[in-house]
Amino acid sequence: MKKNIIIVASAVLLLVYLACSRSLWLSGLERQVAIGRDRLSKPIDIEKTGKIIWRIPQDQWKYTGQVNVALEVDNIQTIPRSAYNKDSMALRVAMDATAIAYTPSNSGMKEVLRADRLIRNGYFTTNKPFAPEARIWVSGGAGTYEFGLCGVNRYPWEDTIVEIDILRADPTLGKANPRLVAYGDYDHAVYEHIGSLRVMRDIVLLSLALCIGLLAYYGMKKESNPRSDHDRA
Numbered sequence: 165m166k167k168n169i170i171i172v173a174s175a176v177l178l179l180v181y182l183a184c185s186r187s188l189w190l191s192g193l194e195r196q197v198a199i200g201r202d203r204l205s206k207p208i209d210i211e212k213t214g215k216i217i218w219r220i221p222q223d224q225w226k227y228t229g230q231v232n233v234a235l236e237v238d239n240i241q242t243i244p245r246s247a248y249n250k251d252s253m254a255l256r257v258a259m260d261a262t263a264i265a266y267t268p269s270n271s272g273m274k275e276v277l278r279a280d281r282l283i284r285n286g287y288f289t290t291n292k293p294f295a296p297e298a299r300i301w302v303s304g305g306a307g308t309y310e311f312g313l314c315g316v317n318r319y320p321w322e323d324t325i326v327e328i329d330i331l332r333a334d335p336t337l338g339k340a341n342p343r344l345v346a347y348g349d350y351d352h353a354v355y356e357h358i359g360s361l362r363v364m365r366d367i368v369l370l371s372l373a374l375c376i377g378l379l380a381y382y383g384m385k386k387e388s389n390p391r392s393d394h395d396r397a
Contacts, residue, residue: 168384175380182369182376189365202227203347205236210255211338213330218344220324230283230349231316233259233326234301237309237340247336248309250294250302255334259291259314263322281324283315292331310345 204225206218239248246252265277282291293300293313300312318324328344 168388171380171383175376178376179373182373186365186369189369203345205346206344208328208342208344209338210235210330210333210342211335212333215327215329216344218326218328218346220318220326220346222321222323225346227348228318228320231318231324231346232349233261233313233316233344233346235311235313235342236345237311237337237342239304239307239309240340243336243340247334247340248304250311251296253294253334253337254332255330255337256294256332257292257313258329258331259293260327260329261314261316262325262327263317263319264325265322277322281317281322283317285315288315313344315349316346 202225204220208216237248247254259282261280261282263277263279263281264275267274267276282288284291288300290298291314292298293311300314301310302312303310313328314326316324316326326344326346
């Protein structure tokens with residue numbers, strides 16, 4: 165009887181361990197999925213020239229790291245296809261990004277830091293994303309088109325300010341519900357494989373749970389009939 169209790173307790177502990185470890189199997193990939201879904205959006209008017217300021221307070225969005233900023237528009241069938249072509253669209257913009265940090269003071273919050281946060285590297289080569297020399301991402305599906313604008317570094321305890329200067333307006337694309345979107349840097353390929361990986365993980369865990377259950381069952385059965393093998397002999 166005592167051995168049966170030990171067998172059951174061990175099996176239960178192993179099953180609890182498997183259940184608790186489920187979230188750890190794909191933790192890195194699940195974090196990528198969460199980053200991709202954590203998006204901010206701001207409607208803008210691109211039918212006229214001028215500067216648009218988008219302020220993202222540090223307490224509104226906890227993400228830190230590289231931020232991808234893009235222009236997202238709806239895919240509307242009545243709008244000519246050329247309006248969605250980066251090489252033929254009328255829109256021209258210039259991007260900028262800064263960060264502001266504050267500290268409490270007797271008179272309120274005092275600005276202590278203002279720094280450039282626009283990323284400039286081998287990929288983000290220009291702050292004019294629709295210029296011919298720009299080679300930044302463009303993606304489109306059945307419902308929307310996304311045109312990359314810039315990359316921004318975001319650090320803790322900073323407000324991020326994204327500035328888009330519309331140098332040449334685009335009245336045609338302006339009818340496609342244009343908005344700025346911001347999201348963290350993540351691996352887009354994760355979305356293609358995460359579903360099948362989740363299924364494989366659960367199959368493996370269920371198989372292990374079944375094995376544990378069978379081992380516990382036959383262990384208890386053997387313990388309940390300790391002389392069965394000897395009697396058959």
